[in-house]
Amino acid sequence: MNVLVVAAHPDDEVLGPGGTVLRHAKAGDDVSVLIACTGTNLRYGSEETAELLDAAREVGELLSVRLVLGELPDQALDTLALPTVVEVVEREIAAAGAEVVYVHHWGDINRDHRILCEATVVATRPYAAPGVRAVRCFETPSSTEWGPPGQAPFVPNLFVDVADVLDAKIDAFGRYRSEVRPAPHPRSLDALADRARYWGSVSGLTAAEPFAVMRDRW
Template sequence: MGPWGRRVTGGDRVVTTVLVVAAHPDDELLGAGGTLARHVHCGDEVHAVVVADGATSRYGEGMADVLAKSAQRAADVLGLASVDLLSLPDQKLDTVSVLEVTRAVEAVVARVRPAVVYTHFPGDVNVDHGQVARAAWTACRPYVLPRLRRFAVFETPSSTEWAWPLEGSTFAPTLFVDITSTVDDKLDAMACYESELRDYPHPRSLRALRERAACWGSRVGRPAAEAFQVLREVT
């Protein structure tokens, strides 16, 4: 056993366990889908937890099941080891006790024991995103998860860029992941969420997502990238 994961039998490489903590179905892909695919391609074990059902505030009966199936198909496309759907009420996480949300995330963290965690930028305009980010941060506190190597937050297109323009609400990336080889995997997985896609130029259109990856990539001299703000890193 290495300090950040388990050692591959017969080899020198340590497998990193990765967890993405998302508020709604498709959030696990919008900000980090290419990065998760890259982890999978490198042989890492990647898990996802989706806290809210994504349906009850916007759709009629039956859509929660549709989104759950879409989440599983997307996970299969990326090759995720697991996806947990906690099905808390959509757009109402601020009406659920912080303790309940945190304990739900803690249960997944306790089972997966990730070395790397990705979640939402806490200053998003979407309240659910902020609640989930804070729950994940609490669930991954150092003496609960002492082997955590990195905790980083991602942008969520159509949410992060529309945040209220106050101090602390501006996404300031410090980590860029080259997803040139996996941007197509991200878009293939996003295509599983037919109900969540929008027509261009909406930020959640497939074309806009590809252009966003190209924009971040141009910041660091790569054809495509995803951006993260690192909140904690131990080396």
């Protein structure tokens, strides 16, 4: 199976679907990860940005994925025409021969996440990407759950068992040293593990990652 993860920022690919990526890799699937917003960075200076990208490469090796660093601007996707973002996603869908695509949830508080989700929806239309048979949206801790009242809630309907790879996911996220926060922040190592155990309790598993399925065709 050919899998593509479409993530906005370095660390998103671990926070949301990291355990699922590890499971795909262990199963022998070909996994590609697009981290789209690694161009102009409005949050960090050049030194911090370089450290983030180095961490992304290190994590890519830990996850056993083909890593693609995009050049779209961080925290500024709303300054671009949507077709510009769609083109980047379409290019990676084609390069990966993607059959399953994972992307941010459409209700996230982070605008880059929402725009990237919308662009992926456009790029994976059945006539535009007939090889894509599943599109699954992941949550991003401290972004998905912090949206304002009335914004589209994250209601997962697919749960992936990540008990056997949870420690490896936590270790991978820990490589993003500048992004790890102290507990009880959602991006602390303890909270990330607790979150997986919570979703496991919801779905009858020890630990799980949740997804909202946008389309699944078999």
